Amino acid sequence: MGDKKSWHVLVTSDSSSGVKNFHLSKLLFTTVIIFAALFVVSAGVITYFFVNGELDRQELRKLQQHNLQLKTEMTRINSLLDTIQFELKDVQEKDKEIRELEGLRSIDDDIRQMGVGGTQYFDSTFYAFDQELFDIHNSVLNKIDAFNRQIDFEEQSFEEISRYLNVKNTIYNHTPSIKPAYGRISEVYGYRIHPIYQRKHFHHGVDIANKIGTVIYATADGKVTDMGYDKDYGKYIVIDHGYGYRTFYAHLKTRFVSINEEVTKYQIIAEMGTTGSSTGSHLHYEVRFYGKSTNPVNYFNKKKSTIYVDKRYLS
Numbered sequence: 001m002g003d004k005k006s007w008h009v010l011v012t013s014d015s016s017s018g019v020k021n022f023h024l025s026k027l028l029f030t031t032v033i034i035f036a037a038l039f040v041v042s043a044g045v046i047t048y049f050f051v052n053g054e055l056d057r058q059e060l061r062k063l064q065q066h067n068l069q070l071k072t073e074m075t076r077i078n079s080l081l082d083t084i085q086f087e088l089k090d091v092q093e094k095d096k097e098i099r100e101l102e103g104l105r106s107i108d109d110d111i112r113q114m115g116v117g118g119t120q121y122f123d124s125t126f127y128a129f130d131q132e133l134f135d136i137h138n139s140v141l142n143k144i145d146a147f148n149r150q151i152d153f154e155e156q157s158f159e160e161i162s163r164y165l166n167v168k169n170t171i172y173n174h175t176p177s178i179k180p181a182y183g184r185i186s187e188v189y190g191y192r193i194h195p196i197y198q199r200k201h202f203h204h205g206v207d208i209a210n211k212i213g214t215v216i217y218a219t220a221d222g223k224v225t226d227m228g229y230d231k232d233y234g235k236y237i238v239i240d241h242g243y244g245y246r247t248f249y250a251h252l253k254t255r256f257v258s259i260n261e262e263v264t265k266y267q268i269i270a271e272m273g274t275t276g277s278s279t280g281s282h283l284h285y286e287v288r289f290y291g292k293s294t295n296p297v298n299y300f301n302k303k304k305s306t307i308y309v310d311k312r313y314l315s
Contacts, residue, residue, distance in 0.1 A: 074140060081143040088150055095157050104164060107157065168309050173265060174241040176219040177302035180249065181272060181283050183210030189295040195279050204293040205248065205286035212253055212281040214272040218263040219247055219287075219299065227259055233284060234276025237269060243313075248286035251278050 099106055187195075187207035194201055222241035229235055233250035237257065240246050253273025257263060272283050287296045 074137070078140050078143070081140065081147070084147070085143065088147070088154070091154060092150075095154065095161070098161050102161070102164060102168070104161065163314060164309060167313050168304070168307055171243055171309060171313065172304045172307045173221045174243050174245065175302060175307060176241065176245060176247055176287050176296070176299040178217065178219050178265065179208070179300045180219050180247075180285050181208050181210060181214055181216045183208040183214060183272075183282070185209075185297070186282055189293075189297065205284050206296045207282045207284050208272075209280065209282040210272055212271075212273055214281075214283075215268045216249055216252070216270040216272060216283055218265060218267045218269050220245065221264050222247075222262075224257050224259055224261045224263060224269075227255060227257070230276060232277045234278065235270075235273065239263060239269075244290040246288045246291075248284075248288070250284040251275055251282060 096106065098104070185206050186209040187203055189203060189206055191200060192203045193199065218239060220239075220241045222239040222245075224237060225240040225246075226238035227236065230250070235252040235255060236248065236250040237252065237255060238246060238248055249270060251273055252270040252275060254271040255269065256271075257269045263269060272281055274281050285296050287294050287299050
């Protein structure tokens with residue numbers, strides 16, 4: 001979308017074949033429109049002098065021959081504009097497809113056309129000697145006018161789509177979406193009997209068991225906002241991912257990050273250990289959304305297609 005010579009939109013889905021590449025050349029439209037406009041002006045000048053009787057016979061024959069060439073070329077351009085119109089409709093269909101795929105608001109066909117229609121740019125007497133040229137002339141001008149309106153509209157639409165996809169991608173990168181460590185889940189999210197204190201309590205995360213020294217990954221892009229030692233959780237790390245998400249990693253052996261450090265998804269941040277109140281080597285992992293704990297398992301292998309983009313992030 002940053003290339004001023006073309007519109008280029010990439011849409012990715014979660015499937016292996018889910019990459020869609022839409023490309024629309026603005027240079028093609030601009031070139032055709034410029035040439036069409038030049039031919040229209042030339043034809044108009046010839047007609048003007050003919051109507052006003054300012055040409056002798058020899059000049060008239062030359063200009064009539066030139067006029068025939070112009071008519072042939074304008075007919076060719078008119079056909080080319082029809083082809084471009086077909087391609088533009090294909091682009092509009094791609095636009096609709098992306099919007100449907102991403103859950104964006106749809107745009108009615110009537111709005112896309114934006115009043116495109118049959119304006120008569122010159123009085124028919126201007127081409128009194130050649131009605132066919134008059135018809136071709138108006139057809140070309142009408143199509144140029146239609147393209148100008150539709151291309152401007154599609155450019156705005158593609159910019160809206162591009163902005164949405166960029167924001168969605170950013171939110172996804174900052175949303176916990178992977179398992180933080182290899183190993184088996186030894187304790188699930190929810191009520192349980194505490195293995196040490198032997199009383200019922202709510203377990204706000206999951207425990208992943210594996211050998212001491214198993215590496216632990218940041219589950220999304222973010223910033224380390226807290227790290228320390230707690231008698232129950234041992235060595236811990238808190239990462240603020242933005243967009244309401246925070247993750248908590250506890251019972252760590254070694255930590256490889258520092259306070260206020262920016263981290264990225266899949267970055268190794270620590271090693272699994274047994275610090276704090278622990279019955280064995282494991283990671284206690286929590287995901288909190290706007291301060292409320294949620295089941296971390298729901299964020300293991302989270303798909304980009306499930307990401308919701310709030311309107312406030314698009315303004």
